[in-house]
Amino acid sequence: MRFTPHVTVATIVEEQGRFLLVEETADGRAVFNQPAGHLEADESLMQAAIRETLEETGWDVELTAVTGIYLYTAPSNGxxxxxxxxxxxALQQRDNYQLDDGIIGPQWLTREELVAQPERWRSELVVRCIDDYLGGERFPLALLRD
Incomplete structure (x- = not known):
């Protein structure tokens, strides 16, 4: 059996105690996730994070740190x-930006608002990443090499 993990990126954007989340459709239900997605050919991890954030929220962002690297096996599909x-x-939101298919739209939620809805998390990584961020986990972007 061939093991092929999927490389993904996610972005934590916080303003005044609220986090930029994506409300999206997954497996026929509306869920919350960080702006996140798969690394594409010929792009860096940082380029992927900036691209995915824009495509899913309409927001331009400036990356400031790495908060963590996570290995997660989805129970739904293995x-x-x-x-x-x-x-x-957050730098600016682009007016009338066409979001990716399956995206309902961006939402700014507090951790408490998110924790009150665990059935709406795309995965437990949503809160785990926020908690690591709130716990002060910050690694320099130079940690990553192209």
Whole structure:
């Protein structure tokens, strides 16, 4: 059996105690996730995080740190994901930006609002990444090499 983990990126964007999340459709239900997605050919992890954040929220961001690298196997399908999570600051929201298919829209939620809805998490990584961020986990972007 061939083991092929999927490399993904995610972005934590926080403003005044609220986090930029994506409300999206997954397996026929509306769920919350960080702006996140798969690394594409010929792009860096940082480029992927900036691209995915824009495509899913309409927000331009500036990456400030790496908050963690996670290995997660989805119980729903057995697929293993390696997620590189970044901290970023919001720069600007683009008016009328066409979001990716399956995206309902961006939402700004507090941790408490998110924790009150565990059935709406895309995975437990959503809160784990926020908790690591709130716990002060910050690694320099130079940690990653192209």
């Amino acid at each position: 697929v293993t994901y390696q997620r590189v999570c970044f901290a970023a600051k």
